[in-house]
Amino acid sequence: MTKNSYNDLLAFLAVAREQSFTRAAAQLGVSQSALSHLIRALEARMGVRLLTRTTRSVSLTEAGERLMRNIAPRFQEITAELEAVRELRDQPAGTIRITATENAAETVLWPRLAQVLPRHPLIKVEITAESRFVDLVEERYDMGVRLGDSLGRDMTSVRIGPDIRFTIVGSPAYLAQHPPPRRPQDLVDHDCINLRLMSHGELYAWELKKGKHAINVRVEGQLVFNRTAPILQAALAGFGLAYIPHEMAQSFLATGQLKAVLQDWGATFPGYYLYYPSRRQLSRAMSVLIDALRYPAQEH
Numbered sequence: 001m002t003k004n005s006y007n008d009l010l011a012f013l014a015v016a017r018e019q020s021f022t023r024a025a026a027q028l029g030v031s032q033s034a035l036s037h038l039i040r041a042l043e044a045r046m047g048v049r050l051l052t053r054t055t056r057s058v059s060l061t062e063a064g065e066r067l068m069r070n071i072a073p074r075f076q077e078i079t080a081e082l083e084a085v086r087e088l089r090d091q092p093a094g095t096i097r098i099t100a101t102e103n104a105a106e107t108v109l110w111p112r113l114a115q116v117l118p119r120h121p122l123i124k125v126e127i128t129a130e131s132r133f134v135d136l137v138e139e140r141y142d143m144g145v146r147l148g149d150s151l152g153r154d155m156t157s158v159r160i161g162p163d164i165r166f167t168i169v170g171s172p173a174y175l176a177q178h179p180p181p182r183r184p185q186d187l188v189d190h191d192c193i194n195l196r197l198m199s200h201g202e203l204y205a206w207e208l209k210k211g212k213h214a215i216n217v218r219v220e221g222q223l224v225f226n227r228t229a230p231i232l233q234a235a236l237a238g239f240g241l242a243y244i245p246h247e248m249a250q251s252f253l254a255t256g257q258l259k260a261v262l263q264d265w266g267a268t269f270p271g272y273y274l275y276y277p278s279r280r281q282l283s284r285a286m287s288v289l290i291d292a293l294r295y296p297a298q299e300h
Contacts, residue, residue: 093122100145191240192219
């Protein structure tokens with residue numbers, strides 16, 4: 001493969017990922033006209049169209065999709081090898097890109113990173129907080145954090161947090177106007193603050209469990225959010241009942257700003273897991289972060 005072909009493929013991957021010549025050119029540090037010339041040259045040498053261009057968008061052709069699917073992991077492997085060679089110096093170094101939910105970033109990642117990063121000044125960490133499930137390879141993330149240990153094929157997972165118990169809470173003002181529910185079925189008569197699951201766009205059905213009895217309740221209410229932080233704020237403001245991690249509500253329960261209902265029906269779910277591609281060779285910087293994040297922390 002010639003040097004020009006290598007550069008052209010890197011340019012193609014940038015445009016394919018960004019679906020924009022403007023953003024890809026800015027990322028590569030070249031002009032849009034130069035980038036367009038590189039892509040046309042690549043298509044001419046291959047004799048096939050890789051991108052469909054319109055005045056508003058850029059999309060992959062069937063050939064372009066196949067090329068990206070097959071070469072993107074290989075370029076990532078090359079990058080990982082180069083990083084591994086650089087890791088032979090005295091201190092672990094490099095930039096680690098992590099995708100995580102906002103709650104995981106605030107409650108698990110940051111407290112541990114705040115302890116380990118001062119000891120490793122050459123490690124840089126970039127965290128993107130989002131609720132959707134991310135393809136690490138395609139979007140060039142090194143690691144991801146999500147609930148549960150079922151995180152897809154070809155992924156290695158490491159537990160980084162304890163199980164998470166959920167509880168139903170409401171403000172005293174709301175409960176003064178609405179009799180507290182005595183059984184899960186009573187929730188349909190309450191204003192409940194809903195969560196929109198970004199993974200598939202549906203509203204989350206509250207998963208409740210008491211002993212061996214489990215029930216999923218689809219609730220209704222005036223408000224829907226895609227994150228738990230505003231759900232907590234809405235509950236504090238008296239807009240209805242919320243089903244949130246007990247840890248988030250604990251301080252407000254202690255001060256009386258919130259009250260728990262149906263306490264014997266709260267469910268417990270597997271905690272947060274760190275995941276990354278199984279075939280990826282770990283850099284020293286990644287190994288440092290994994291050891292720092294692994295649960296329980298006192299074992300490391």
